[in-house]
Amino acid sequence: MKKIELLAPAGDLEKLKYAIHYGADAVYLAGPDFGMRKASKNFTNEQLLEAIEFVHENNKKIYITLNIIPHNEDLIGLKEYVEFLVRSQVDALIVSDPGIYSVVRSISKDIEIHLSTQASVTNYETVKFWENMGVKRIVLARELSLEEIKQIKNEVPDVDLEVFVHGAMCISYSGRCLLSNYMTGRDANRGDCAQACRWKYNLMEEKRPGEYFPVEENDKGTFIFNSKDLCMIKHLPELFEANVDSLKIEGRVKTLYYVATVIRSYRIAIDAYYNGTYTKELATELLDEIKKVSHRDFTTGFFFKKPDEHDQLYTTSSYIRNYDFVGIVLDYDIDTKMATIEQRNRIFSGDELEVFGPEYKYNIFTMGEMINSEGETVNVVPKAQEIFKTKIDFPVKKYDLIRKAIKE
Template sequence: MKEKRFSELLAPAGNFEKLKTALYFGADAVYLGGKDFSLRSFADNFTADEMKRAVETAHAAGKKVYVTANIFARNADFSALSDYFRFLSEIGADAALVTDAGVFAAARAAAPALKLHLSTQANTTNKYAAKFWYGEGAERVVLARELSVAEISEIRDFCPELQLEAFVHGAMCISYSGRCLLSNYLAGRDSNRGECVQACRWKYEVRAEGASCPVEEDARGTYIFNSKDLNLIGHLKELSEAGVDSFKIEGRMKSAYYLATVVNAYRRAFDRLAGKPSAFSDADIFGELKKCAHRDFTTAYALGENEKTVNYADSQTKGTCDFVAEVKEGGECSALVEMRNRFRVGETLEILSPTDTCNQKFVVDSLCDAEGNPVEDAKLVQQTLRIGCPYLLRAGDILRRPVADKK
C-alpha cells in the first residue's frame, strides 16, 4: 500500500452563493472561473471583486480556491491572460488551472509565484505526460477521466512528487476529457472556449430528404450521445490508495441544491473512511446522491474498460426529493427560510445539513410570512417565511420534500 496522502474534497462554485454552499457542506477547496478564459461561459462566474472576496472567504475558513483559465487560447488572448495571472497571484488564489502549453508558459512568466494545475482538458492519460508537466513546473495534474485506478497507481509510482486530482462525480463528456467539436459544428459555439451547448444531451433522428426517421437503441430511446453520470463514491478508498490527492466533483452549472447534496454525501463518505463516528451507512450515503437530479450512474473506466457509459433511455432523472426552502436564519424551534419550491402546511419535509440533523423529517405545522401573518400555502417565489421545526436549523441548511410525500 502506498503512503497515505492528503485527501482533498474539491467542489465546483459557479457563483458566490454556490461557493458558500460548497464550503458549508464540507468541501476542502473550490474551483471557479472568472468572466473570461473559463470553460463554463454560461455559469454566473466571478467578477474581479467577487473573486477577491471568494479567496478571502475561503481562506478565512481554512479552505482553498483554484481558478480556471483552461480555454484553448488564441493569439489575441495572451496580453489579457498575462494581466489575469498577475491579478490571481495578487489576490492569493491557491492555483490556476490551465490547459494550453502557451498559456502555461505565459502564467509562469507573468506570475512566477502562482501555482499551476494542469486541466483535465490537456488529456493526461499516461505517466510520461504527467512527468513532463511536473518538470515544467505543474504542482498538480487533473487526470483524464478515461484512466483506471490501476493506471493512476502507475502514474503515482512514476511521479511521486506530483499532486494528482481525479474526477469522482458528475457529468461526463462523449469526447476525451471534454475536447468536443459537436457543439461548435451544430450550434457555432465552441466547447473548447467555454460555450458548449451540450449537444450530446439532445434527442437525435435520422433525416432523409422530405422525411425523418426516429433513432432507437433497443426501443430505449434516442439519446445516443448522452453519457451517464460518474459516481465513484463507493471507490474512494481504492482511489486514495492509488495515490489520488484531490477528489473532484463536476458541476459549476448545477444548482446549489445539487451541490449541497453531492458535497454532503462525499464529505460523509470521507469521514467514514477516516473512522469518524457517523449515523450514515454506506447505503445511506449512496442514497443521498439520488435525492437530486442525475443521470444513471457509472463508474466509467475506474475499474477497467467499460462499454456501459451511455444513458440511452433519457437525458436526466429527477431526484427523489424536491428542494423547497433554504434556511437564512437558524433557530431551535423556528427558522427564517426562503421559499424555492411550493410547499404547504401539513407536508413532511426533510433536513439537508452537514450536522447531525441531516435527514431528520418533520411535519410543517406552522408557517407565517415576514409580518407574522399565517400562511397555509407557500407559493410566492422566494418568499421569506418563518417555519416551525422541532430540530435546530442553521443558516445554510436546506429543506427538501421527498417526492413520494408531495401533495
Template sequence: MFKPELLAPAGDLTRMKYAFAYGADAVYAGQPTFSLRSRENGFKNLDDLAEGIAYAHARGKKFYLTSNIIPRNVKVESFQKALLAAIDLGPDALIVADPGFVGWIREVRPNAEVHLSVQANCTNYLTAKFWQGLGVKRVILSRELRLAEILEMKERLPDLELEVFVHGAVCMSMSGRCMLSNWVVHRDANLGACDNSCRMPYRLYANEGPQVEDYREHEGNFTLQRTDRPELDPIALDEDTWGTYFMSSRDLCAIEVVPELIKGGLESFKIEGRTKSVYYLSQVVRAYRMAIDSCFEQINAGKEPAISDESRRAVTYLDGRGFMQGFLKGPLPQNYESTHMPADAGCVAAQILDYDEASHSVRVNVKNPFTMDDKLELMTPAGMATCPVESMNDFRGGAADRLNPGTEGRVFLPKNVKFDNNNAEFSFFVKDFPQKSL
C-alpha cells in the same frame, strides 16, 4: 497516510459558501472571461475573485483559479494581462491547459502554483512526468483513465500531486476537447462558450423533399447499425417525449471507488458542476465528505474501508441523467441508455432563507411541492434529521396544508427541533420518499 482533499465547484460566491459549509477543503472557480464556463461564470470581475479568495483563506480553505481556455492568437495578450492581475490576488493555484501559458507563467511568475487542467488530456505517466519537469505541481487526470492506470501513475510518480474526478457530468468527447458546439451553434467549447450540444434532445426526421416542410417526424423505435460491421449488435436509440439523447452520457458517480483512491494516495477528489444548484452542490459535497472521512478513519484503524449507507443515500436525493462509474470500473465505461433518471430516495422540498426565533419558524423558498403529511428531513451542514411540521403558512401568510414550487412560505418547527440562525443560511428541507433497501 494523508486524507485527500475534497475539491468542489464554485460557480459564484454563493455556491462557494455552500461548498465550504458542507465540508469542501477547496473550491475551483473560473477566471472571468478565460475559463471553460465563461458564459455561466458568477465571478464576473477581480473584485469577486478577491472576495472569494479572502473568504476561503479566512476559513483555512483553498481557492483554485481555473484559467483553462485554449486561446488563439487574438486572445493571447488579453489573457496574459488578465492572468497577471488574477495572480496578484493570491489564489492557491492556477488551473491551466495551454502548454504555452504554462511555460509563460512559470517564467514570469515562478512562485505561482500551477495545476494542469483536465483539458490537457494527460493519460499516461510519461506525459505527467513531462509536465512535472516544467514545474507543474498537480496534474488533473483525464476522465478516460481506468482505476488501474491512475494507481500506476501515482506509484510511478509519488512526488507529483494527482487530482481525479469523482462526480459530475461526463463529456462525449475527450474530456471536453470537443468541436460539436462550434459546429452546431458556432460557440467554441475550447474558449469557454460550450452550448452543451451533446446533451440536448434531438428528433430524427425523414427527408422527403428539398424543403423544410417536406420533412416528416420519425415514428416508432429506431436503431443504428454499422454497415461495415454487420456482426455487431445494433445500437438502440431510446426516445422519450423530449427526443433522443444519444450523445449524452450518464453522470459519473465514483463514491464506491473512494476507498481504493484513498489507499492509492491520490491527493484530490474533484466534483464537477459549477452551474449546478446550491442544493445539488451541498448534497454531493456532503456525500463525499462522509465517504472520505469514514474511509480514512477505517484505514487508519487498520480496517478495510467501506462506504456507509448514508453516503450512498445522499447521492440518491438527486435527479439527473443517471449515474455510472465511468471509465474507472466496469465493462461499460460510459452509458448512453437513459435520458433522465429521477431521484430515488428523495428530493429537495425547500431552501431555507431565514429563521424567526420568536415563532420557531423558517421562511422557505419552495422547490418541489410538499404537504403537511409528507415526511420531511431537515438538512444542515451538521447532518440530516427527520423534522415533522407543526404548521405552515403560504406566501400570503394564511394557513396552508400544501406549499407549491416557485413561491415562498413559512414552516413552523416542533419545539423539540433545535434550530438557530447559524444553520439557516445553508439549510434545506428534503422530501423523503419511501425508503428502499440499499
C-alpha cells in the same frame, strides 16, 4: 499522512459558501472569461475577492480555472487577469494551454499551477514533462483506469494527482469536442458547450422534411452519445489505494442544493475511511442521499473497465428527480423555536419535509403555519425567494437545507 482533498465546484458565491460549509477542502471556479463553463454565473473580480476571503478564513483553498483552449482573440485581457489573480493570492491556477501556462509563469514564478483535464494527460512521461515545467498537480484525463493511475503515481510520486469522481460524463475526449461547435457554433473548448450529445437524434431524408426516421443503436433507442453520470462513492477505498491526492466533483452549473448534498456525502465517506468506519452499508446510505438530487443513472466511468453499452442511457436524456429543493434555513431562535426560511420552491402548510445540514442526515417535519414577510399568517408563500418564519420543534441552523419528496 497527507489527507486526500475533496474539491468542489463553485458556480457562484452562494454555491461556494455552501460547498465550504458542507465539507469541501477546496473549491474551483472561474471569472467571466478563460474558464470552461460560460453557462455558470461565474465570478466578477469583486466577488472573487470576497470568495478568496471567505475560503481563506475557513482555512480552505481556492483554485481558478483558465483552462479554455484559446484562440488569439481569447488572449485579450489575459495578462491583466492573471496579474489580478496572483495579487489576490488565489491558491492555484488551473491551465491547459501552454500559451496560457507561459503567460502565468512570466507573471509569477511561484504561483501553483494545476494542469487541467483539458490537457488530456494519460501517461507518466507526460506527467514528468509537466513536472519539469513546474506544474504541481495534474488533473488526469478521465479516460484512465485505476491501474494506470496507480502506475503514474508510482512513477511520478511528487506530482499531485487529481481525479474526477462524481458528476456528468460526456463522450468527448477529456472535454475536447467539436460536436457542439459544429452543430450550434458554441465552442465546448472555450467553455460554451450546448450539450449536443444529449439531444435525441433521428434521420431525415432531404426531400421529406419533417419525416423522421429513428436511428437505433439497439432496440432501446436513439440517445447514442448519452453517458450515465460518474459516481465513485462506493469505491473510495480503491481510490485511496491508488494514492491520488484530490477527488474532484463536477458541476459548476448545478444548484447549491446539489453541491451541498454531494459534498456532504463524500465528506462523510472520506472521514469514515480515515477513522476506519467506511463500510459498504455506509456508502450505500450516502449514495441514497446523493440520489435525492437530480441525477442520471450512475457509472464508474473508465476506472475499472472501458465503458460499454451499460454505461450509456438509451431511453432519455432527462434527469431522475425524486425531491424538490424547497428552502434554506437562514436563522433559528432556540427560545421561540421559530426558524427563518428562504423559500426556493413552493411550500404549503401540511407538506412533509426533510431538513438536513452538514452535521446530520436529516430530520422530518410537517410544515405548520407560515408568517410571511408582511407579518401575515399564511398556508402558502407565493413569491419565489420570499423569506418567512415558521415553528420547527427541533433546532436547525443557518445553511441547513429543506427538501420535499416528489409524489408520483
